[in-house]
Amino acid sequence: MNKPLGVLVGIVVVAGALNTAGAWYTGSKIEGVLQTSIEQTNQELAKQLQGTTTHGTIELVSIERNLYSSTAHYRLKIQDDKAGPDAKPVELLFVDNIEHGPLPWSRIKTFKWMPVMAVSNYSLEKTPFTEKWFAATKDQAPLKGQVTLGYDRSVDGHMELMALETQLDEHSTFSFSGMTMQAQTDADGQNLKAKGYMDHLKLNAITIENPPVTVELNGLTLASDLKKTDFGFYLGQNVMALSEGQLTYGVKQSVIKLKNFEYTDSASANGNLMSGRLAYNVGDITLDGKPVGSAQMVLTASSLDIPAMQALLQIYQNKFQPQADGTLPQTPLTPAEQVQMQLQVEKILAAKPQLALEKFTIKTANGESQLNVVMGLAKPTSFEQPPVDVTKQMLTALDAKLLLSKPMIADLSAVQAQLVGQTDPQAIAKMASMNSEMAGVMAVQTGLAKVEGNNILASLNYADGQVDLNGQKMSLEDFITAMSTRFGGVASQ
Known part of the structure; x- marks a missing residue:
């Protein structure tokens, strides 16, 4: 044997020995790692489901250890209290083939040579509860995935829901293209990144009493x-985008279609204070092939006290969360809870x-309407003051502007007429x-807005106890009196 070949063989032998030793070590530790991971998962499940009627737990049923x-x-197990005390929990069984590190074969053959603790290859098992699901996927595991666990306790996972087509009942069908999800976390899940994609879903439901309904998502x-915060929950960015959605319904089988829908949210914390932003956007809406318009909405909040909000949420979950039968609890707040609630509101x-x-914008073929509102709040010196004084101190600023397009009102009125079955174009x-002209007349009569050309305009500004309504300045007291007179008179007519 020549010297280079001997060196190469020696390297292979040493690498194989190290891998065997690493695999033995990993195998001896794997059960403890799994139990710790399951405990953490159950704790996180309990947090996420707190305040709901649903409970979920994961348990390790068995493990068979080998060398590699x-x-x-x-x-x-998933249990919903709404199902009643005698209802059995939903049980899903999974089998997991765990490849021991440091060099699992599935990584070697894909040229991923960075040592890892283990690679988990899991899939849903066939049971009497899941056999129909298996039948819909032609006896393939409907849910499967792979998780790679690094020695630094980082996790890199991939999950796949298989495509399926199934007959839900005698008349209804469901088809699904499948969905893939990928996620990565660092040690203890402090930072989480995930992404997923679904190509197509279609539900066609038909009942004897009602016309067919078809829902399609593409x-x-x-x-x-x-990123996980010190308060036990995650903050960051989430995005959901839908290329196209379609609803077909009614005797005439009307079709509402929307394109380029997007939802985004972002949140961050600075000490105990949180800021957040929600945005909704619909690029295009049509009814029976005719254009309706587009819409956009943006909501923001800043300087929200996180511990105080968590305390209020806990009171709500304990006292006001609907019970299993859907009814609200009848137990009133105790004096101590009332004090606690007021204390958190003050914080x-x-x-x-x-x-x-x-931003709240609706745009149609002939017009565009806009609304924006900004409001600042502060703690009053006392809630025992007269309501007007409390309002003056609590509401530090309010600025609202409305532009309502009469052509847009006409466009949406025409759509509404179509929805209720009107067919005569004239x-x-x-x-x-x-309807568009009536809106302008009512706005002027109430004194809340004015009409300029094709637009109904309104503005409201409040600061330091003074109100500016469409350029007319007055005290807060005079504004309240004016509104009471106007709307009290309208209500009494």
């Missing part, structure tokens, strides 16, 4: 980039939060025009 791999079985994308107001509807046009 282990086989584990898990049970996922091109669904999900993405998250989150929230002391942080001087600001809430805003930054009647629809006449009703739409009348």
